[in-house]
Amino acid sequence: MRRFVAWGIVALALLGLAGFGGWMLTLPSSTATAEAPEVPQAEAEAMLASLKPPKRERPLIAIIGLNDATETTDYIMTAGILRRADIADVVMLATGPGPVQLYPALKAEPDATIAEFDAAHPEGADYVIVPAMSRDDDPAALAWIRRQAEQGATIIGVCAGAKVVAAAGLLEGKRATTHWYYRPRMLKLSPTTQYVPDRRMVSDGKVITTTGISASMPMMLTLIEAIAGRAKAEEVAHGLGVEAWSARHASDAFRITRAFASTVLVNRLAFWRIESFGIRLEPGMDEVSLALVADAWSRTYRSSASTFAATPEPVETRSGLRIIPDEAAGQWANDRMVSTFPDSPPAVALDQTLAAIAARYGSRTTDVVAMQLEYPRGPAR
Template sequence: MRTSMVIRGGVAVVLLALAGFAGWVFSLPPAPAATEGPAVPPAERDAMLASLKPMDRDRPVVAVIGLNDATETTDYLVPTGILRRADIAEVVMLATGPGPVRLYPALRVEPDATIAAFDADHPGGADYVIVPAMSRDDDPVVLAWLQNQSRKGAMIIGICAGAKVVGAAGLLDGRRATTHWYYVGEMLERSPHIDYVADRRMVVDGIVATTTGITASMPMMLTLIEAIAGRAKAETVARDLGLETWGARHASDAFRLTRRFATTVLANSMAFWNRETHGIRIEPGIDEASLALVADAWSRTYRSGVFTVAASTATVVTANGVRVLPDRDATGRATDRAVSTFPDRGPADALDQTLHAIAGRYGAPTARVVAMQLEYPGFGEAD
């Protein structure tokens, strides 16, 4: 009798919790209508390029910093890959300490140096510092290093939620900035003196720049290439990436927590018995930007995860010198399904193809959830 009462009580609690959750979900707004956002005046674009121009070096030094235990995959790899393929700067992947950088939601890579080694080799500091999203916004080593690089004159560029790290370092106080749509409120709560700018995929204010969500690393890097080496070079790299435009225009209202987003995430999360693991085959010369975008996307479905597989677990060097550590060798356990990085396409096309593949396997709502997390225009909530 007592046992049955406990069971009934437990069921009642679960039902009440679900009812409360359902109420919260239905209180969320519906999917917004599709929009491109307001145009960016030419004068604003010109001012952005002027602020990003290097000060005194023909070949500037770009440092991409990462936490060893958790740095966002695309934020860390895509800026590195794009800038290196442009070949207009010395690009150094850094870690706060020795050993590999574990990226989230997928991949592991070997950095080029620690921040201590970089400081020894570049006592005058970097010209640009790329700051990805990290598992912690308040790592004291990162914050102190960013403050020091800023004092030496580096332009600090926060990618996605990396803006929160830049804000925690005090470098956004009194300045205009943006970040990933999901973290705007959190960033402003922690750094209330930031002037948040909506409807811009990237914002430059003096010695700092910030972007919206994960895929904004592509237009941000193309804009930086244009500032350093001119429009023609940026156009060449953009064609290689599969991008026609890379402006700051953005529709912030298209990216928000909606009823459909929440219900899709809940439904996928509850189907834990049907979770899949996809393998990504990596070989020397693989495009690191495509690898990052594909791995990131398949890891954000709430239905699947990925791992990398190679001929051995030895380091695999990508097309632009990123050293990836495979998760398994080819003799390991078989995958549920191998996924492609679409090596015959540019990274932007590879992401588009991946989103269509996700829609084909898990449905269009799941593909939209992934695109929303990546803050990828054109594949968002609206049909």
């Protein structure tokens, strides 16, 4: 029976290749190689001004997540970077009780529900960070984000979180950006929004949006700079392994190409060779590296990443995040474990992970991962 099902899947895939091939020929053969344009100093200063704390001297930052539909790095990396800066109180929220199942990997225990946050902080947050969510129409999330904006919070839509902000009605008539793949969806949800290319971050009043997943890092460093100054941001950047950060971005470098589409197709057709890798959770581990590594290994279309620990209890990371292991296991097969590179800063750990993926699956698969992360390689991360 299994052999029949497997051959049926292969046959269906092959039957669709003619149409797929015709579509693929319409795609660009490669991405553009244009340099990212410089960002005028006045624009950079306006971004920092828009991010000044609106209420408290020590700001309150809330990161909202859907319990079953929130992107891994957008939720974990933003909290990890902000907490290590120690310039604000950072609260990780969920729309309902229970853990937040992240995608494509990891499960986290939030600090509170949005209802509990409202009861504790009726005046609202200073900043609300909205990660990418696989659903952009959750009524509870949209109502809460709108209410926080009405109370004066600065709203930061990270990656495809911009389409959630759009669905909340907060991008009408504003300038914005988002993950390259979700730009049409954002503009469909908010037709009067003006998309801004060639920027990793765009501010318009009290709403800020960013490009893809990896933009969380420069966005959080910019927020730290706005709150606590350049010296503090540089200190945190050094610990992350980041040499420089800004809104510079080359949007044309990120699009579906023939190489991208064909690599995804080939990797998906090899479904019988999908590998599951284990990541050991250790108390005090760097949650930013954990998020980047787990996210990257789960975006190859050839592999997925799962976490394990000796017990099923949440493991507390360096910055106090609580990660729930996928399995309670003392060990994982040595050839099916991946490292979070604990001796390297997170930005370097991501580069080392991409190199490991290239060694196992080839450089084209690494390119597919980097494209999904919207990760511009080089010193300006």
